[in-house]
Amino acid sequence: MTQRNFTRRFLLGSAAVLAGATLLPQGVLAAEPIKVAGVYTVPVEQQWVSRIHKAAEAAQERGDIEYTFTENVSNTDYARVLREYAEAGNQLIVGEVFGAEAEAREVAADYPEVAFLMGSSFKQDEALPNFAVFDNYIQDAAYLSGIIAGAMTESGNIGMVGGFPIPEVNRLMHAFMAGAQEMNPDIKFQVSFIGSWFDPPKAKETAFAMVEQGADVLYAERFGVSDAAQEKGVLAIGNVIDTQAEYPETVVASALWHFEPTLDAAIAAVKAGEFKADDYGRYSFMSEGGSSLAPLGTFEGKVPAEALDMVKEREQAIKDGSFTVDINDEEPKSS
Known part of the structure; x- marks a missing residue:
């Protein structure tokens, strides 16, 4: 595109x-x-x-x-x-x-x-x-959401569905992956791009395939991914907007853009x-003030304390400039 x-x-x-x-x-x-x-x-x-x-x-x-x-x-x-x-x-x-x-x-x-x-x-x-x-x-917030994802996966397998592999998407995926690996450096990632900015059915089908391959947490860069997570009974991490109200038992956290x-x-x-x-x-x-991590809402008390402590520490460090999330615009690959 x-x-x-x-x-x-x-x-x-x-x-x-x-x-x-x-x-x-x-x-x-x-x-x-x-x-x-x-x-x-x-x-x-x-x-x-x-x-x-x-x-x-x-x-x-x-x-x-x-x-x-x-x-x-x-x-x-x-x-x-x-x-x-x-x-x-x-x-x-x-x-x-x-x-x-x-x-x-x-x-x-x-x-x-x-x-x-x-x-x-x-x-x-x-x-x-x-x-x-x-x-x-919004790589800062994406990184923090990755920490939570890394703490919530039990299989150590995370699926990531994006629109196009352009810098705007790539940098968020890389930041998310880095955050997840802070919690578990052995996490494996499935990465796929659907070639569209708005094709929920295609995103959903791509996510279904990732769940079949063992993913128990999905990174929902596109609409449709959280639908797949909800239907398959796995968790999702949102991007740009907070959709937890629509998926109260599915969307754990989201990186928000303001x-x-x-x-x-x-x-x-x-x-x-x-x-x-x-x-x-x-x-x-x-x-x-251009990005933030959405409130945990329905997942309050369900995310391990170790992850929440790291999120709090890193968020403060990001804001005061003592910690910088890398900006990597290269296309991410599956593990």
Whole structure:
């Protein structure tokens, strides 16, 4: 899905337009809501996008923005929708361009007065000063959820189902695996990718196969995995959102993503006339309030004390900077 070798030819043609445009125009009054549009390739119910949508709705409720959005936009249609929102006077456009990287940056080059904040596998480019990137760097919380998983598995066999093996997914899986191995270095992992961001039936079938191969804990990077865990009577670890209410006897813990710090920083920058090419990924770190470990809820008292003590110790160390979770973007492999 990610276009890793996209060309930068469009930057050459836009150099004259962008020359000197290090900051967006001043003049947006802090008290006035700014117009923000969201462009999403999946339904807003999907885990990852739901966090962006939730943060935007919260910002609108408190009067900071006027928010509109379009969901289920195909990669081939993405640039057209971006242009329509730019032409409609939106001051900030947020979305995810993993499958339309070059096209999205071309649009941004044509509308230097509009701020673009896009989920991306690539970094910002100073030659495109109105295009900032972000990502869900929630490896801190994923690591902590791995510690719990490592304490809960009895077979020492954990199944992991992801969408695509891109950095956004890989780094969370690696962090989770590292946490699990803190509790048991001999744990084995089954790793598989379904080639889709939203295909619950396929994720479910993949998870079923892992349970048949001995997994008693499943890492639910995609929707459908927790359904399989529930049906097979094994445990699951959630990702990005907390689904324990739907699976009270199945989902032990979840690594949560909070997009509010990311979006709020971008809104403030646009209002101040200071939005620029930047990497907003840092706002997803636990130390910035961008990620957390969900409450144990129905599993309170069921997780070994040794694991909880380690989670508490490491969480504090992560927040004060004395412990750093490695960021490994390479594709994880089965043991």
